[in-house]
Amino acid sequence: MKVQQMLTMLLRVMLMAPLMFIGAVILALTIDPVLSMWLIAPLPIIVGAVFLISKKAVPLFKSLQQKNDRLTLVLREGLTGLRTIRAFNRVDKEQVRFNKMNVDVSDTAMNANKLMVSLTPIMMFVLNFSLIFLIWFGAFRIEGGSLMVGELMAFIQYAMQMMFAVTIASVMIVAIPRAAVSANRILEVLDTVSEDQGTRETWHTDAGKGLLEFRQVSFRYPGAEKPVIQEVSFTAKPGETTAIVGGTGAGKTTLIQLIPRLFAGDSGSILLDGVDIRDIPHEHVRAQIGYVPQQSFLFKGTIAENIRHGYESATDEEVQHAASIAQATEFVSNMKDGFDSTLAQQGTNVSGGQRQRLAIARALVRKPGLYLFDDSFSALDFHTHTLLRQALQKEAGAATVIIATQQVESIKQADQIVVLSEGAVAGIGSHEELLKDCTVYQEMVAAKQAEEVTA
Numbered sequence: 001m002k003v004q005q006m007l008t009m010l011l012r013v014m015l016m017a018p019l020m021f022i023g024a025v026i027l028a029l030t031i032d033p034v035l036s037m038w039l040i041a042p043l044p045i046i047v048g049a050v051f052l053i054s055k056k057a058v059p060l061f062k063s064l065q066q067k068n069d070r071l072t073l074v075l076r077e078g079l080t081g082l083r084t085i086r087a088f089n090r091v092d093k094e095q096v097r098f099n100k101m102n103v104d105v106s107d108t109a110m111n112a113n114k115l116m117v118s119l120t121p122i123m124m125f126v127l128n129f130s131l132i133f134l135i136w137f138g139a140f141r142i143e144g145g146s147l148m149v150g151e152l153m154a155f156i157q158y159a160m161q162m163m164f165a166v167t168i169a170s171v172m173i174v175a176i177p178r179a180a181v182s183a184n185r186i187l188e189v190l191d192t193v194s195e196d197q198g199t200r201e202t203w204h205t206d207a208g209k210g211l212l213e214f215r216q217v218s219f220r221y222p223g224a225e226k227p228v229i230q231e232v233s234f235t236a237k238p239g240e241t242t243a244i245v246g247g248t249g250a251g252k253t254t255l256i257q258l259i260p261r262l263f264a265g266d267s268g269s270i271l272l273d274g275v276d277i278r279d280i281p282h283e284h285v286r287a288q289i290g291y292v293p294q295q296s297f298l299f300k301g302t303i304a305e306n307i308r309h310g311y312e313s314a315t316d317e318e319v320q321h322a323a324s325i326a327q328a329t330e331f332v333s334n335m336k337d338g339f340d341s342t343l344a345q346q347g348t349n350v351s352g353g354q355r356q357r358l359a360i361a362r363a364l365v366r367k368p369g370l371y372l373f374d375d376s377f378s379a380l381d382f383h384t385h386t387l388l389r390q391a392l393q394k395e396a397g398a399a400t401v402i403i404a405t406q407q408v409e410s411i412k413q414a415d416q417i418v419v420l421s422e423g424a425v426a427g428i429g430s431h432e433e434l435l436k437d438c439t440v441y442q443e444m445v446a447a448k449q450a451e452e453v454t455a
């Protein structure tokens with residue numbers, strides 16, 4: 001917003017102001033060079049005043065912009081975390097925090113604006129004084145016959161134009177740093193989404209079986225000390241289920257997100273049907289993937305619309321079929337308008353498990369070659385989970401299925417299990433193989449059994 005305002009101003013007045021200033025000076029000099037001195041003489045005073053005041057005001061305006069940003073952040077946190085704040089009885093504390101931020105912003109704004117408004121009386125004072133002198137000396141020259149009344153009037157107009165240009169300059173001096181702070185924020189966002197577009201050269205459209213291969217892939221979040229994915233290699237084959245297991249923070253989500261190129265790996269390569277995904281336009285990579293993220297996100301709209309986010313041209317039958325595999329049919333048909341029932345923003349009018357099932361249906365309706373489930377069954381009860389996994393196995397058919405989870409017991413049947421520990425592969429194999437020779441896996445299974453005994 002600030003950047004946009006600045007650019008509009010820049011194009012409209014910033015170009016016009018210096019031109020008007022130079023034009024006014026040249027025209028004044030051609031009419032009467034001596035009298036022009038009364039126009040030019042007060043300029044250093046005004047420029048000096050603008051310089052001194054803006055030297056103090058610019059840092060204030062910069063910090064005002066940053067404080068405004070922080071205020072928005074606190075406000076957003078307050079709104080999105082409303083229930084948590086209420087549940088933990090932190091309403092008063094959050095109110096105090098918000099008020100403090102507000103007072104801070106208004107104090108800074110007052111100080112900065114006080115400085116800027118002090119500029120106007122200074123400029124008006126100097127301008128009016130130079131006008132008095134202009135008229136005074138002009139009158140003598142008119143009397144002497146070397147200047148005409150019309151020329152003096154033109155002089156006064158030029159003086160006005162010059163002052164206008166200087167005023168614009170002082171406004172710009174404040175607007176630029178404010179816009180610079182906002183522009184930096186935009187650049188930060190643009191920089192973090194640093195995905196390359198794919199070279200398109202080695203990619204061919206008849207690929208698409210879903211064979212996925214990780215070769216020595218490493219990834220570090222920008223600014224993080226150590227990589228969260230370290231030299232990971234494995235192959236997930238079509239028609240098979242590959243499970244990625246690991247404890248909290250092992251890097252499962254990060255690894256999954258590298259596949260649709262939500263992040264770009266630092267080294268190594270990820271190959272889809274033998275082609276490096278960096279060489280495939282990312283929209284084509286994503287077109288082959290049905291991704292169910294850890295946090296199921298639903299949009300405001302009907303249930304059918306939400307499922308169709310996966311594949312816009314899906315027929316009603318396809319939407320219903322996807323919902324039935326995701327074990328969503330029963331609760332959807334219990335809703336007043338069935339598939340046409342409206343979901344609130346972020347799906348707040350359905351339960352966590354129902355949200356998860358709709359997110360799964362959205363991925364299924366794509367009929368992708370590669371399914372990515374990131375902890376996507378966590379909110380489902382045992383019975384629903386079992387039914388869903390059975391239906392899914394049939395539905396996925398020849399596709400590649402990758403399931404990331406902490407729940408070892410839910411992926412025992414997987415064709416292949418990749419055990420992640422602190423971002424590195426601790427073992428690969430079937431449940432039985434890993435039980436024999438992977439200590440991390442043995443510990444995970446033992447911890448789960450201990451949990452069941454105490455439960």
Ligand SMILES: Nc1ncnc2c1ncn2[C@@H]1O[C@H](COP(=O)(O)OP(=O)(O)OP(=O)(O)O)[C@@H](O)[C@H]1O
Nearest residue numbers: 221224228246247248249250251252253254255406
């Ligand atoms: N956006 C991010 N920026 C910086 N570090 C991150 C970011 N997201 C995750 N991490 C770090 O990366 C590591 C791996 O996180 P990740 O979410 O991939 O783990 P996970 O195995 O999926 O964990 P969980 O099962 O708890 O979801 C963690 O140590 C986490 O702190």
